[in-house]
Amino acid sequence: MYDGPAGSGQDRVPIRTGGTALSGGDEAYVYDEATGEWLPPGTAGAAPEVVQVRDAAGNSLADGDSVTLIKDLKVKGANQTLKQGTVIRSIRLTDDPEEIDCRHDTIKGLVLRTEFVRKR
Secondary structure, three states, X not given: OEOOOOXXXXXXXXXXXXXXXXXXXOEEEEEEOOOOEEEOXXXXXXXXXXXXXXXXXXXXXXXXXXXXXXXXXXXXOOOEEEOOOOEEOOOEEOOOOOEEEEOOOOOOOEEEEHHHEEEO
């Protein structure tokens, strides 16, 4: 434990002590090397939640799937409209479960919201 400088307002600041455990007051913390975070002991070793990406109909999407647009979409910056029924092939999932990354013949770097697509 480290006591901050006098008058700093910091009574105790937890520091890592050699191993993978840390005691901060009454509670012990465990360092998770995969995420680089200090976690309470109850959450250590818990698997991260896998988020399912779903289309407008509720079907699960995966990398490489083909989707169909369910409504006309005006594309910002391209001065073009993608029509309902347009097929988008080989999608890629992003960190955001509500967006997919895809390519169209005329538009490169297209990002679509999953609420406007249906799995083919």
